[in-house]
Amino acid sequence: MVDxxxxxxxxxxxxxxxxxxxxxxxxxxxxxxxxxxxxxxxxTIDAKDLIVCPGLIDMHVHLREPGEEWKEDIESGSRxxxxxxxxxxxxxxxxxxxxxxxxxxxxxxxxxxEIGLCNLHPIAAVSRNLKGKELTEMRExxxxxxxAFSDDGKPIWHAGVMRKALEYSSSFDYLIIQHAxxxxxxxxxxxxxxWVSTQLGVLGMPVEGExxxxxxxxxLTRRVQARYHxxxxxxxxxxxxVRLAQQEGLKVTTEAAPHHFALTEDEVLNFNADAKMSPPxxxxxxxxxxIEGLRDGTIEVIATDHAPHHxxxxxxxxxxxxxxxxxLETMLPISLDLERAGVLSxxxxxxxMTCNPAQLLNxxxxxxxxxxxxxICIFDPKAEWVLNREKLFSKGRNTPWHGRTMTGQVLxxxxxxxxxxxxxxxxx
Amino acid sequence: xxxxxxxxxxxxxxxxxxREQITSLVNLGDDFIDINxxxxxxxxxxxxRTVINLFFENSTRTRTSFEIAGKRxxxxxxxxxxxxxxTKKGETLLDTGQTLAAMQPHVLVIRHSVAGTCxxxxxxxxxxxLINAGDGSHEHPTQILTDLLTxxxxxxxxxxxxxxxxxxxxxxxxxxSHMLAAKIMGYKVRIVAPKTLLPAFVENYDCEIFHDxxxxxxxxxxxxxxxxxxxxLTTNCCFPSIREYHETYGLNMxxxxxxxxxxxxxxxxxxxxxVEIATDVADxxxxxxxxxxxxxxxxxxxALTALCGGATEE
Ligand SMILES: [Zn+2]
Ligand SMILES: [Zn+2]
Numbered sequence: 001m002v003d004x005x006x007x008x009x010x011x012x013x014x015x016x017x018x019x020x021x022x023x024x025x026x027x028x029x030x031x032x033x034x035x036x037x038x039x040x041x042x043x044t045i046d047a048k049d050l051i052v053c054p055g056l057i058d059m060h061v062h063l064r065e066p067g068e069e070w071k072e073d074i075e076s077g078s079r080x081x082x083x084x085x086x087x088x089x090x091x092x093x094x095x096x097x098x099x100x101x102x103x104x105x106x107x108x109x110x111x112x113x114e115i116g117l118c119n120l121h122p123i124a125a126v127s128r129n130l131k132g133k134e135l136t137e138m139r140e141x142x143x144x145x146x147x148a149f150s151d152d153g154k155p156i157w158h159a160g161v162m163r164k165a166l167e168y169s170s171s172f173d174y175l176i177i178q179h180a181x182x183x184x185x186x187x188x189x190x191x192x193x194x195w196v197s198t199q200l201g202v203l204g205m206p207v208e209g210e211x212x213x214x215x216x217x218x219x220l221t222r223r224v225q226a227r228y229h230x231x232x233x234x235x236x237x238x239x240x241x242v243r244l245a246q247q248e249g250l251k252v253t254t255e256a257a258p259h260h261f262a263l264t265e266d267e268v269l270n271f272n273a274d275a276k277m278s279p280p281x282x283x284x285x286x287x288x289x290x291i292e293g294l295r296d297g298t299i300e301v302i303a304t305d306h307a308p309h310h311x312x313x314x315x316x317x318x319x320x321x322x323x324x325x326x327x328l329e330t331m332l333p334i335s336l337d338l339e340r341a342g343v344l345s346x347x348x349x350x351x352x353m354t355c356n357p358a359q360l361l362n363x364x365x366x367x368x369x370x371x372x373x374x375x376i377c378i379f380d381p382k383a384e385w386v387l388n389r390e391k392l393f394s395k396g397r398n399t400p401w402h403g404r405t406m407t408g409q410v411l412x413x414x415x416x417x418x419x420x421x422x423x424x425x426x427x428x
Numbered sequence: 429x430x431x432x433x434x435x436x437x438x439x440x441x442x443x444x445x446x447r448e449q450i451t452s453l454v455n456l457g458d459d460f461i462d463i464n465x466x467x468x469x470x471x472x473x474x475x476x477r478t479v480i481n482l483f484f485e486n487s488t489r490t491r492t493s494f495e496i497a498g499k500r501x502x503x504x505x506x507x508x509x510x511x512x513x514x515t516k517k518g519e520t521l522l523d524t525g526q527t528l529a530a531m532q533p534h535v536l537v538i539r540h541s542v543a544g545t546c547x548x549x550x551x552x553x554x555x556x557x558l559i560n561a562g563d564g565s566h567e568h569p570t571q572i573l574t575d576l577l578t579x580x581x582x583x584x585x586x587x588x589x590x591x592x593x594x595x596x597x598x599x600x601x602x603x604x605s606h607m608l609a610a611k612i613m614g615y616k617v618r619i620v621a622p623k624t625l626l627p628a629f630v631e632n633y634d635c636e637i638f639h640d641x642x643x644x645x646x647x648x649x650x651x652x653x654x655x656x657x658x659x660x661l662t663t664n665c666c667f668p669s670i671r672e673y674h675e676t677y678g679l680n681m682x683x684x685x686x687x688x689x690x691x692x693x694x695x696x697x698x699x700x701x702x703v704e705i706a707t708d709v710a711d712x713x714x715x716x717x718x719x720x721x722x723x724x725x726x727x728x729x730x731a732l733t734a735l736c737g738g739a740t741e742e
Contacts, residue, residue: 193628194628194629195628195629195632197627197628198604198627198628198629198630198632199443199604200543200544200566201543201563201564201565201566201567201601201604202543202544202564202565202566203565204628206628270547271543271544271547271548273548312520315520315522315548316520316521316522316542316548317521317540317542317543317544317545317548318542318543318544318548319542319543319544319564320542
């Protein structure tokens with residue numbers, strides 16, 4: 001007798017090289033087996049024509065708790081995550097106060113556990129109070145549960161501080177995640193610098209802002225032999241630099257956000273503030289370079305940079321609006337376009353949202369191996385639905401995909417063997 | 429509801445207008461010039477209409493121009509100056525727009541430092557026509573219509589003529605709107621500036637680009653001098669000094685003569701005498717600058733009439 005039996009789905013578990021139609025069964029909140037099951041189950045889910053995979057991991061999420069809970073709190077963020085098939089999120093430290101000491105790490109983890117819908121792994125700040133001056137206590141932060149370090153939202157702009165951060169973190173094999181943006185080139189900018197920014201008369205952010213900081217960081221990574229991860233890569237030049245660094249054998253990795261491989265700067269031609277984020281939507285050439293990076297493996301991870309904002313912070317004109325869009329609930333359908341376009345196999349695509357980030361951050365999730373926590377996503381890759389921002393589980397309404405048809409729908413999300421999301425409903 | 433003329437619901441920018449609409453607005457403006465020179469400068473065209481001038485940026489000229497335009501056509505004109513900083517905290521731009529729209533004016537004339545302000549507000553305001561009186565570095569359509577009316581009077585058809593725009597193209601809504609209008613109306617635009625004052629891919633406007641002012645003079649029919657924001661110029665490293673600016677891009681008599689006798693001078697105002705334009709040039713026979721100001725009122729009368737002067741629709 002097992003607790004849950006997921007029958008006849010196409011089980012894709014890239015960590016264990018599984019892609020076949022079979023069953024997954026669960027006992028005591030853990031995966032008890034993958035294969036052909038015979039016996040009884042308390043609960044049976046018919047997964048015929050559906051895909052069964054490990055719960056997705058989104059390693060780049062901004063929740064606004066503590067400090068700005070009206071934008072998003074851990075509860076609403078958790079609900080948005082499981083609605084998107086995501087069972088583990090790594091949260092960026094730019095809260096208020098920011099995650100720069102162990103107490104806050106423990107606090108946000110405890111809060112997520114209490115809610116019990118989604119695993120939360122904090123990414124702690126590199127510098128105290130995100131000021132870019134003094135390093136945080138990375139040893140203690142790591143012991144408390146921080147899985148990586150980043151000042152995301154801001155770059156670590158000072159080259160000397162960055163060098164020290166890479167030296168110190170690499171002494172203990174920690175990962176530094178950089179929001180690569182040379183502010184001296186992007187100050188005041190709202191969208192990509194180019195023909196679109198010129199037509200709108202809106203100050204742009206040139207690709208060199210991203211590219212030049214990555215170039216600097218790769219040099220430092222080479223000297224220090226550190227682990228360096230580029231957040232939300234968005235330019236052709238950045239993808240090329242990361243590819244070359246990897247060919248050289250440096251431990252440089254990167255992630256792409258769905259909006260950067262699905263959309264271009266043309267989205268803001270009507271001054272749409274819901275398509276404003278940092279780094280901004282770029283040109284078609286950049287978009288195709290990001291897709292090529294995903295195809296050839298330069299970009300190992302898909303992560304959303306989920307950034308909920310209150311409407312007041314978006315409804316004030318493009319150049320004044322806050323940066324960021326929500327992404328947890330659209331990550332899977334938008335990413336599935338890569339499979340449909342023949343860029344990635346279904347297994348390789350799922351790997352970028354499961355075992356690849358798990359490996360990068362040493363997380364136990366992202367695998368259906370026997371004995372692992374039964375965090376599972378079950379989706380219909382062909383189901384079509386129309387995104388309505390008013391129906392999002394996130395408190396954020398800031399999405400550029402409002403009103404557009406999504407292909408691919410999460411039907412069930414299981415966390416520790418419990419069905420926490422089922423056909424549009426969250427089971428608290 | 430009023431039935432707007434020329435198929436115009438709002439006037440956001442030249443980008444949204446077609447040739448017929450531009451020509452109609454300019455010609456209607458032409459018809460209004462005469463009112464402005466009479467001793468009794470009042471017509472009942474817009475009686476019972478309410479126009480609100482909502483200016484978030486200081487601009488006495490443009491605001492006054494709209495105010496006089498409305499009043500001469502008997503509209504009730506209300507001026508509101510809102511500072512951008514005051515709207516940042518507390519009441520938002522949207523609140524201000526919605527509050528004023530709730531008072532049911534026919535037209536809101538808006539000047540704001542944020543590009544796309546009218547486009548943004550129009551999504552939330554249903555029954556109010558909006559006129560963009562300048563939004564950031566984006567567009568300034570009534571200035572361009574004004575210039576076209578002045579050119580109609582002084583050189584006739586603009587098609588095939590060459591306008592040379594000199595100065596801070598990167599931050600100029602006037603330059604952008606002219607480059608768009610040039611494509612529609614068939615005139616050519618040359619732009620003259622160092623790269624620090626040019627926006628990305630400006631060549632996509634099909635304009636000719638010059639860094640050397642003197643090279644651009646030959647074959648120019650209209651010299652269009654942009655106002656220099658003296659504070660911005662040096663602090664942003666866009667230019668080393670005002671002195672060097674005047675030397676390199678200022679219009680003096682020598683340059684005006686080199687351009688040829690047919691060449692006219694325009695400026696959207698207000699001028700910095702001795703910076704982008706020498707005093708003797710500004711006051712010369714070739715200068716159309718005061719005529720632009722005069723025609724500005726006529727064109728704004730046309731714009732207001734187009735949006736709220738039509739017959740009432742049941
Ligand atoms: Zn970032
Ligand atoms: Zn981020």
